Amino acid sequence: MSRVRLWQLGLVAGAVVLLEVLCRTGVINSFTMVPPTQMFAALAQAALHKTWFWPDVSYTLINIAAAVAISVVGGFLIGLGVHAIPRLRQALDPIFTSYYAVPTFILYPLLIVFCGIGPLSLIVMGALFGIVAMIVATLAALDRIPRVMLKVAKVSRLDPVRTTLLLKLPAAAPHLMTGLRLAVAYSIIGIIAGEFILSTAGIGRRVALSYNNFDNPTMYGLLVLILGFAAGVNALLGAFEQALHRRWYRPS
Amino acid sequence: MSLRPVRARSSVELAPQDGAAVHIALRGVAQTYPARAGHPPVQALAPIDFDFRQGEFVSVVGPSGCGKTTLLEIVAGLVRPTQGSVTVNGQAVTGSVAEGIGVVFQEDASFPWLNVRDNVAFGLRRAGLDAAEIARRVDDALSFMGLTAFHSAYPSQLSGGMRQRVCIARTLVLRPQIILLDEPFGALDQQTRLLMGEELLRLWRATGATVMLITHALDEAALLSDRVAVMSARPGRLIDVIPTGWPRERDSALVAEPEFGAFTARLWAMLREESRKALGTT
Numbered sequence: 425m426s427r428v429r430l431w432q433l434g435l436v437a438g439a440v441v442l443l444e445v446l447c448r449t450g451v452i453n454s455f456t457m458v459p460p461t462q463m464f465a466a467l468a469q470a471a472l473h474k475t476w477f478w479p480d481v482s483y484t485l486i487n488i489a490a491a492v493a494i495s496v497v498g499g500f501l502i503g504l505g506v507h508a509i510p511r512l513r514q515a516l517d518p519i520f521t522s523y524y525a526v527p528t529f530i531l532y533p534l535l536i537v538f539c540g541i542g543p544l545s546l547i548v549m550g551a552l553f554g555i556v557a558m559i560v561a562t563l564a565a566l567d568r569i570p571r572v573m574l575k576v577a578k579v580s581r582l583d584p585v586r587t588t589l590l591l592k593l594p595a596a597a598p599h600l601m602t603g604l605r606l607a608v609a610y611s612i613i614g615i616i617a618g619e620f621i622l623s624t625a626g627i628g629r630r631v632a633l634s635y636n637n638f639d640n641p642t643m644y645g646l647l648v649l650i651l652g653f654a655a656g657v658n659a660l661l662g663a664f665e666q667a668l669h670r671r672w673y674r675p676s
Numbered sequence: 677m678s679l680r681p682v683r684a685r686s687s688v689e690l691a692p693q694d695g696a697a698v699h700i701a702l703r704g705v706a707q708t709y710p711a712r713a714g715h716p717p718v719q720a721l722a723p724i725d726f727d728f729r730q731g732e733f734v735s736v737v738g739p740s741g742c743g744k745t746t747l748l749e750i751v752a753g754l755v756r757p758t759q760g761s762v763t764v765n766g767q768a769v770t771g772s773v774a775e776g777i778g779v780v781f782q783e784d785a786s787f788p789w790l791n792v793r794d795n796v797a798f799g800l801r802r803a804g805l806d807a808a809e810i811a812r813r814v815d816d817a818l819s820f821m822g823l824t825a826f827h828s829a830y831p832s833q834l835s836g837g838m839r840q841r842v843c844i845a846r847t848l849v850l851r852p853q854i855i856l857l858d859e860p861f862g863a864l865d866q867q868t869r870l871l872m873g874e875e876l877l878r879l880w881r882a883t884g885a886t887v888m889l890i891t892h893a894l895d896e897a898a899l900l901s902d903r904v905a906v907m908s909a910r911p912g913r914l915i916d917v918i919p920t921g922w923p924r925e926r927d928s929a930l931v932a933e934p935e936f937g938a939f940t941a942r943l944w945a946m947l948r949e950e951s952r953k954a955l956g957t958t
């Protein structure tokens with residue numbers, strides 16, 4: 425393990441220990457926050473003994489997986505199409521640039537009207553959050569494909585579909601990973617926030633219920649679960665992205 | 677090795693003189709890039725007429741920026757000329773690459789996501805050959821390119837020269853009827869260039885392919901070619917096409933012959949002024 429990684433782990437562990445001490449000594453009162461050990465205990469208790477835990481976890485995970493799939497596949501295909509038509513790209517660029525400045529979440533009530541309270545609204549919300557990050561990453565990745573690769577495709581007489589699958593997609597892969605990571609992060613935010621506001625199931629809804637019932641240990645335990653999941657997925661994708669960069673590019 | 681003396685020619689030789697069939701014909705081929713962002717149009721190539729005879733090895737030399745690569749890409753069908761026409765076996769090239777054309781580019785075009793073996797087999801798999809034939813051809817190509825020991829390595833683990841050899845192998849395994857080479861040996865050291873040149877000559881003799889080689893190296897052009905086409909500074913036009921007069925069976929021992937030195941000196945004498953023009957020092 426690298427020295428930097430050791431420092432990072434040390435900082436996280438130090439913050440957890442400090443929080444534990446502050447909570448246990450009453451500097452932070454128990455209505456505001458519970459000690460980390462209590463958060464983990466409540467999470468374990470919920471996982472082992474609460475009947476809602478696994479159905480809610482799987483509900484959220486399935487919704488996230490669907491939103492990520494739509495964001496990534498849809499974003500890549502839309503990116504390909506927009507990249508192929510420069511005038512369309514010129515027209516859409518300002519929209520892509522300012523997309524995340526707009527609070528997309530205000531559309532959630534509309535989605536509930538059109539799609540009902542259920543997984544469909546949440547998946548569409550998550551996909552709306554993630555898809556533009558993937559489109560923008562796809563455009564940037566396609567820009568970075570060496571022109572000689574596209575010449576090779578022509579000399580190899582590949583049709584557009586094979587050119588995309590056999591050359592463009594793998595050639596762009598390291599840069600597409602940036603979009604994938606963002607799409608996953610944004611989709612998780614969209615789904616959890618949607619569940620938190622109005623949903624019939626899911627971890628986000630369970631956090632809201634715990635909050636309303638003053639069940640701080642369970643609420644914090646679930647927040648730890650969400651944070652751990654998001655950070656874990658991001659770390660895995662980051663490791664994969666680094667591996668791709670090592671394979672694709674010569675070490676300088 | 678017996679060498680015929682170099683024949684002096686002062687005018688551009690449009691068509692081969694020995695009656696061999698014309699494989700690629702260029703008629704009035706010119707290329708002008710349109711004005712962009714405040715820059716005036718750029719005439720890259722002045723009208724060029726030239727015939728490649730079936731199975732001959734032609735090198736194109738000229739100063740930097742004279743349009744050699746543009747000319748190769750027009751012959752390949754990658755670029756549509758703004759004037760004139762190209763025909764391959766009598767069929768017009770109309771903006772797409774005809775079957776049987778292999779191109780080795782100047783830039784590294786190896787696929788970083790595939791290992792050496794899969795890189796070399798890429799085109800063969802698209803061609804639908806059976807696995808045994810693919811394996812045989814790939815093994816042969818890896819062997820003559822000196823890459824057998826690196827068959828499972830990825831391009832990021834290879835030097836620039838080795839990656840270029842992967843690209844050359846990937847083109848040659850397809851046994852194209854026309855091989856277009858854009859400074860393929862630029863990334864190689866001098867010794868490897870000579871050896872690769874010999875391998876290329878061997879392969880050319882074995883397959884009977886028509887070869888167009890773009891190169892900056894006058895000795896390379898002189899050694900490998902049946903004819904050397906000399907281009908002017910931009911806009912590129914052919915200022916002469918010189919037959920080398922070497923026998924078909926030749927190798928790098930030729931560089932020790934006095935005729936070889938005389939031929940290279942003649943090329944340089946023609947190019948010196950054009951290179952000065954390209955540099956803007958005249």
